[in-house]
Amino acid sequence: MPDWLNIALRSLGAVVYLFILTKIIGKRQIRQLTYIEYIVGITIGSIAAFMATEMDGPIYHSLIALTVVAIFPVLFEWLALKSKVLRDFFEGKATILIKDGKVLEDNLKKxxxxxxxxxxxxxxxxxxxxxDVEFAVMETSGELSVLLKSQHQPVTPQHLELEVSPAEEPQAVIMDGMIMDEPLSNMGLNRSWVRAELQKAGVALENVFLGQVDKGGQLYLDLYDDKIKVAEPQALKLTYAQLKKCQADLEVFALSTKNQQQKLVYQRDAEELQKVMDQVKPLLTR
Known part of the structure; x- marks a missing residue:
C-alpha cells in the first residue's frame, strides 16, 4: 500500500474513532474544560496525530491508548457526582471577585x-x-458571572406590574423559499394559509429567505433582497384598536341616552368589554 494512502486511511480512522470517543465523553468536553479534561484533550490530540502519521507500529496500539485516556474524564465525572470533595478537587471552586461593589484583591491575585x-x-x-456590581464570581469554567445591584438592573414588565403574554418559540414555516410542512401542521395551519398570507404581503414564495409564524398566527417575512421592506403584520393591533373603539362607543351611548335603563345597559357592557380588553391586551399589543 502506498504511504500516502496508508496515512489517509489512518487519519480517517483517527477522526472516526475520536468522534466516537467524544460522543461517549459527552457535550461537557466541548462546552467547558476542567483540569482533567484539558489534559485529556491535549493527550488525545497528540495520540491521534501519532496514530495518523506513524506507520511502523500497529494501529491498535494507538486505539488502546486513546481508549484508556478517554476513560479518565468519564471516570472522574462519575467520582465527582458521588463526592463533593472530589468534585471540588477535580473541577475547582468558584471564586468571588467582587462583592457589594468592592473588588476582592486577594481573590483576584489567587x-x-x-x-x-x-x-x-x-x-x-x-x-x-x-x-454597580452586587456580586461577581469567576466560575470553574473561567467565565465571569455578574449580578448588578437592583437599582442598576434593567427594568422588566414585572417591575412595572405589567402583564405580558407568555414567550413561545415562533415556528419557521418558510426556509430558503420552501414551505415547511411539519411546523405548519404543529400550528394547525396549511400551505393554502401561507400562500394567502404571501399574497396579502405581495411577496412571491421564491423571494422569501425565512418566514416565521408567532403564536398569534402572524407571519413575519425576511426576503433575499434586503432593500425590500415588508410591513409587519397589523391584524392583532387592528383588532385591539377596534375593541377600544367599541368600548368608547358604548361609553358615549351611555352618556348620550336619556333612558335610564339603556344607560345602565351601556355602562355595564362598556365595563365588561373593558375587562375583556385588559385580559387580551398582552396578546394583541406585543
Whole structure:
C-alpha cells in the first residue's frame, strides 16, 4: 500500500474513532474544560496525530491508548457526582471577585487576574462601573458571572406590574423559499394559509429567505433582497384598536341616552368589554 494512502486511511480512522470517543465523553468536553479534561484533550490530540502519521507500529496500539485516556474524564465525572470533595478537587471552586461593589484583591491575585483582566470581562458583560456590581464570581469554567445591584438592573414588565403574554418559540414555516410542512401542521395551519398570507404581503414564495409564524398566527417575512421592506403584520393591533373603539362607543351611548335603563345597559357592557380588553391586551399589543 502506498504511504500516502496508508496515512489517509489512518487519519480517517483517527477522526472516526475520536468522534466516537467524544460522543461517549459527552457535550461537557466541548462546552467547558476542567483540569482533567484539558489534559485529556491535549493527550488525545497528540495520540491521534501519532496514530495518523506513524506507520511502523500497529494501529491498535494507538486505539488502546486513546481508549484508556478517554476513560479518565468519564471516570472522574462519575467520582465527582458521588463526592463533593472530589468534585471540588477535580473541577475547582468558584471564586468571588467582587462583592457589594468592592473588588476582592486577594481573590483576584489567587486567580492571577489583573485589574485589566477584570475590567475586560466586566465590559464583555456590558458593565462599566465596578460600583454597580452586587456580586461577581469567576466560575470553574473561567467565565465571569455578574449580578448588578437592583437599582442598576434593567427594568422588566414585572417591575412595572405589567402583564405580558407568555414567550413561545415562533415556528419557521418558510426556509430558503420552501414551505415547511411539519411546523405548519404543529400550528394547525396549511400551505393554502401561507400562500394567502404571501399574497396579502405581495411577496412571491421564491423571494422569501425565512418566514416565521408567532403564536398569534402572524407571519413575519425576511426576503433575499434586503432593500425590500415588508410591513409587519397589523391584524392583532387592528383588532385591539377596534375593541377600544367599541368600548368608547358604548361609553358615549351611555352618556348620550336619556333612558335610564339603556344607560345602565351601556355602562355595564362598556365595563365588561373593558375587562375583556385588559385580559387580551398582552396578546394583541406585543
Amino acid at each position: 486567580e492571577r487576574w489583573t485589574s485589566e483582566d477584570l475590567m475586560e470581562q466586566l465590559r464583555i458583560k456590558n458593565v462599566f462601573r465596578v460600583a
